[in-house]
Amino acid sequence: MDSTSILINIRKILRSVxxxxxxxxxxxxxSIPQLLTLSYLNTQPEFKATHKQVSSYLNLNSSTISGIISRMEKKSWIARIPDPKDRRISYITLTAFGQKLLSETPQLMHEQLAAKLEKTSPEKVKELESAFELLIEFMGIKDVDASPLITVEEINSDI
Structure with missing residues (x-):
């Protein structure tokens, strides 16, 4: 495999996402970040989390999360609930509409990949991880901040 093949394979991954x-x-x-927010809330106790917890989970800045939350609230997928003990804190809560939408959407590509990696031998996973680390080193992108997931918004903002 020459360098052109490697670059083509990287483009295939990005294009698929x-x-x-x-x-x-x-x-x-x-959007994928909205869907990931619903998925995250669905796994939390009482189906709720703070703005900061969602921001940390998605590895996105606070202003981006605010926009995501506002759009989701307008569509009634989530609701903001004030903390009765501390009015300065509010929780983002999954609604019945959000849970219904979540149940209708397909498994995401990264979830499919995670499931396949769990079934792969630890040696093969380590080999794959080493190959990516080498590629990242060769491309000089080791210090690039990266969310655990790639979103269209990130791809478009980098263009």
Missing amino acids: NLESKRIQKEYGI
């Missing part, structure tokens, strides 16, 4: 995001947006009217 981009196409998945566009398909989910078109078919279900929800």
Whole structure:
């Protein structure tokens, strides 16, 4: 495999993520970060979390999370609930509408990958991880801040 093949394979990965995001947006009217927010809330005790917890989970800045939350609240997928003990804190809570949408959406590409990696031998996973680390080193992108997930917004903002 020469360097052109490696670059083509990287483009395939990026294009697949981009196409998945566009398909989910078109078919279900929800962005990947919004869907990830719903998924996160669905796993939390009492289906709620603070703004800071959501921001930390998605590895996105506070202003980006504020926009995501506002759009989701307008669609009634989530609700903001003030903490009765401390009015300065509010929780983002999954609503019945949000839970219904979540149950209708397909498993995301990164979830499918995670499931396959869990079934792969630890040696193969380590080999794959080492290959990515080497590629990152060769590309000089070791210090690039990265969310655990790639979103269309990130791809478009880097263009």
